[in-house]
Amino acid sequence: MKNGISGHTRVCGIFGYPIGHSFSPAMHNAAFSALGLDFVYVPFLVEPGNLPAAVEAVKTLGLAGVNITIPHKQAALPLLDEVTEAAKLIGAVNTIVNRSGRLLGDNTDGAGFLRSLEETTGFAPADKTVLMLGAGGAARAVAIQLALAGVKKVFLINRSRERAEILAAQIAGKTTAKVEVVPWPDGKNKQCLREMLRGAELVVQSTPLGMYPEEVLTVPLPDNIFRPGQVVCDLVYNPGETLFLKNARHAGATTVNGLGMLLYQGVLAFELWTGMSAPVAVMRKALTDSVC
Ligand code: NAP
Numbered sequence: 001m002k003n004g005i006s007g008h009t010r011v012c013g014i015f016g017y018p019i020g021h022s023f024s025p026a027m028h029n030a031a032f033s034a035l036g037l038d039f040v041y042v043p044f045l046v047e048p049g050n051l052p053a054a055v056e057a058v059k060t061l062g063l064a065g066v067n068i069t070i071p072h073k074q075a076a077l078p079l080l081d082e083v084t085e086a087a088k089l090i091g092a093v094n095t096i097v098n099r100s101g102r103l104l105g106d107n108t109d110g111a112g113f114l115r116s117l118e119e120t121t122g123f124a125p126a127d128k129t130v131l132m133l134g135a136g137g138a139a140r141a142v143a144i145q146l147a148l149a150g151v152k153k154v155f156l157i158n159r160s161r162e163r164a165e166i167l168a169a170q171i172a173g174k175t176t177a178k179v180e181v182v183p184w185p186d187g188k189n190k191q192c193l194r195e196m197l198r199g200a201e202l203v204v205q206s207t208p209l210g211m212y213p214e215e216v217l218t219v220p221l222p223d224n225i226f227r228p229g230q231v232v233c234d235l236v237y238n239p240g241e242t243l244f245l246k247n248a249r250h251a252g253a254t255t256v257n258g259l260g261m262l263l264y265q266g267v268l269a270f271e272l273w274t275g276m277s278a279p280v281a282v283m284r285k286a287l288t289d290s291v292c
Helices: 022-034 050-058 085-090 108-121 137-148 159-172 189-200 243-250 259-274 281-292
Strands: 010-014 040-044 065-068 095-101 100-104 129-133 151-157 178-183 204-206 232-235 253-254
Touching: 010 050, 010 100, 022 040, 022 189, 022 259, 022 281, 050 095, 050 100, 065 243, 065 259, 085 100, 085 108, 085 137, 095 259, 100 178, 108 137, 108 178, 108 253, 108 259, 129 137, 137 151, 137 159, 137 204, 151 159, 159 178, 178 189, 204 243, 243 253
Parallel strands: 010 040, 010 065, 129 151, 129 204, 151 178, 204 232, 232 253
Antiparallel strands: 065 095, 095 100
């Protein structure tokens, strides 16, 4: 936004509950400002019961688009005119684009993760073996996007096995990836799992374990699971290096934290709303300044 808000300013935003913690306003407003675009990005506190009215308001108020965050990502999906294939498979949307009164839903979380991974490590998913820890919303987006990008095999480990089984069935039913649900590591099975899991070329930690302020926590993986040549990601970005990533780095693996995923899901949303290339460095700086 160059000269403040006017009658021409396009409005984007984010619907969530709560919403005060979001870093997206800082990231998007910095990007609009850097490109001199007459856009503004506003956080909207939307109570769950009000989601249908809020989504309708994207049309009635003529918003350019919005992000959708917790707890609305799944509930927003059936409220839209059109939904991308990836969002349908993931079962959740994080971005809505207003195309002349028709609302398109997309999910840029998984694609943002992939773009971050490719940019920082050069990792190419095709024919690779992946170990996913967790089977919640973020894991779904990442695992399905990796499967769509051609990974050969996905090992899924989740505290509640049932949730992992549901995700596994969906990946196996809709993509060419093979999937195996592995029990949550405990004292008895830990070392049996070691050989199987050490073969993974990519490991993605997608539980909140190790997130500030409980930085001492980590997934109880077997010893010596990390190795040089492996890429290890943690979707957590605060702290910048979790205990999980620290262990992986000490074992010689290449490590990536969750900041890149957060950045690139925003970059992709920005590009959908404006049709322009996003100023990635500006957005990264705004995010880093907000998180630290
Ligand atoms: P979610 O849908 O609530 O899923 C949480 C997952 O973590 C589930 O698989 C859950 O297992 C597991 N879990 C939770 N507490 C656990 C514990 N104490 N021990 C073992 N497993 C536990 O949450 P989400 O949206 O997927 O988010 C997960 C993490 O990803 C959060 O830390 C979030 O900040 C991060 N995230 C990062 C980005 C990014 O852009 N970098 C984006 C989204 C999320 P059960 O199924 O057994 O409950």
